Amino acid sequence: MTEERTHFSFRVDAGTRKRLREEARVRRISESELARRYVAEGVRGDRHPRITFTDHPSGRHAALRSRPRLDVRVIVDAWRANKRDEPAVAALYELDPADVRAALDYYREFRDEIEAEAREAREDADRLEAEWLASRG
Secondary structure: OOOOOOOOOOOOOHHHHHHHHHHHHHHOOOHHHHHHHHHHHHHHHHHOOOEEEEEEOOEEEEEEOOOOOOEHHHHHHHHHHOOOOHHHHHHHHOOOHHHHHHHHHHHHHOHHHHHHHHHHHHHHHHHHHHHHHHHOO
16 A cells, blocks of 8 residues: 555544554554554455455455455456466455455456555465475475
8 A cells, every 4th residue: 555645634532542552552553554544444344345454474364354364466367377266266265256356356456456465465376385495305
């Protein structure tokens, strides 16, 4: 979710600010960064209600709300591997076909982000495979 940033300010009630401050401290990030994430993910969630966001070592990833451990990237990879056959992907993961469509709709709007996640995942897999092969002598 890296884009050019612009300034935007707004007021929140004192209780919300206190909870934001506490949550930012627990997560060890700034209040501004946490508020930015909440706004960005909230807007995306309103546009794509079947999508949620989950923490990964490499950052936040879009995933299905019904299956938060199933990233949009994985669904897109399966869709491509299955010749863009949405029902096949739904059957593969035992998903509601509407969830597959939701993941693909999200992908279409945020293609660059999902493609970057896919590249990173492939690079990680390649690196781990190389390390494993090297460890076998």
